[in-house]
Amino acid sequence: DAGVIQSPRHEVTEMGQEVTLRCKLISGHNSLFWYRQTMMRGLELLIYFNNNVPIDDSGMPEDRFSAKMPNASFSTLKIQPSEPRDSAVYFCASSSTGTGAYYYGYTFGSGTRLTVV
Amino acid sequence: ILNVEQSPQSLHVQEGDSTNFTCSFPSSNFYALHWYRWETAKSPEALFVMTLNGDEKKKGRISATLNTKEGYSYLYIKGSQPEDSATYLCAFRSENQGGKLIFGQGTELSVKP
Numbered sequence: 001d002a003g004v005i006q007s008p009r010h011e012v013t014e015m016g017q018e019v020t021l022r023c024k025l026i027s028g029h030n031s032l033f034w035y036r037q038t039m040m041r042g043l044e045l046l047i048y049f050n051n052n053v054p055i056d057d058s059g060m061p062e063d064r065f066s067a068k069m070p071n072a073s074f075s076t077l078k079i080q081p082s083e084p085r086d087s088a089v090y091f092c093a094s095s096s097t098g099t100g101a102y103y104y105g106y107t108f109g110s111g112t113r114l115t116v117v
Numbered sequence: 118i119l120n121v122e123q124s125p126q127s128l129h130v131q132e133g134d135s136t137n138f139t140c141s142f143p144s145s146n147f148y149a150l151h152w153y154r155w156e157t158a159k160s161p162e163a164l165f166v167m168t169l170n171g172d173e174k175k176k177g178r179i180s181a182t183l184n185t186k187e188g189y190s191y192l193y194i195k196g197s198q199p200e201d202s203a204t205y206l207c208a209f210r211s212e213n214q215g216g217k218l219i220f221g222q223g224t225e226l227s228v229k230p
Contacts, residue, residue: 031216043161043206043220055215091160095216105151106218108160 004094006109013116018080021112023092025073031095032075033106034067038088049075061086082116089113121209123221130197131229137193138224140207144188149210151218152181152192156203164192164205197228 005024013019025032033048047057052069060067064083069075079086093106122141130136142150149168153161165174170185178195194201204225208218 033217035220042222045217045219048215048217050215056217105149105163105166106161107163110160 004092004107004109006090006092006112008112009110010113011115013082013114015083015116016081017116018078019082019086019114019116021077021090021092021114023075023077023094023109025075025094026107027073029094029096029107030072032069033093033095034075034077035091035093036088037091037111043091046077079114082114084116087115121207121219121221123205123207123224125224126222127225127227129227129229132198134197134228135193135195136197136226137191138205138226140190140192140221142188142190142207142209142219143211144186146212147185147188147209148212150183150185150190151208151210152190153206153208154203155206155223161206192224194226197226199228199230202226202228 004026007022011019031050034046035043036046037043044059046059047067048055049069052072065079067077089111091108091111093108095106124139128136149166151166152164154164155161165181167174167183172183174181181190181192183190192205204223206220206223208220210218
């Protein structure tokens, strides 16, 4: 398995532009989490999905942010319009919501470093 | 609000030193406690998932203990090596919040040769 795959690895964009980040889950995982890493706040959860359904989006900063999971293996995080304060590393992670011996926690993607100028 | 606190924030040790750091988390509705190792410019890598009070886990020179009654976990590194330099994150999963993990701010470990 190739692990959790994020694209692009780096994105530099101008303020006001739309940005789309992509994430492919590990096959068989049914939960997907989007995190943002900043110096000030560390890793903060933006939104998570179980079985393609958004469960908790309370961490999404504002309406400029939206996330979708069109199928069981793929998710997008969109920022429109982007602002300089959105500059951060965005991680997605996937997990199986099995319990006991089948619960292994998260596997993280390699992140997308977003810079908005 | 669920709070996960880690201490110290950063630690500088010499090669060969043994070290430990602390993660404190809510003692109610406990489901699991995770430890991750996060090297600069990489993604967090799972070290341990701990679910039972009194659990002890070991991976090479790194081990962890768990006390769910009082809400803390310790991570130990025996004989630190420069390649252990990384940020160590703990994350708490509550019983009633689905698969959501709440991360601490991490302990940044630097091991000098």
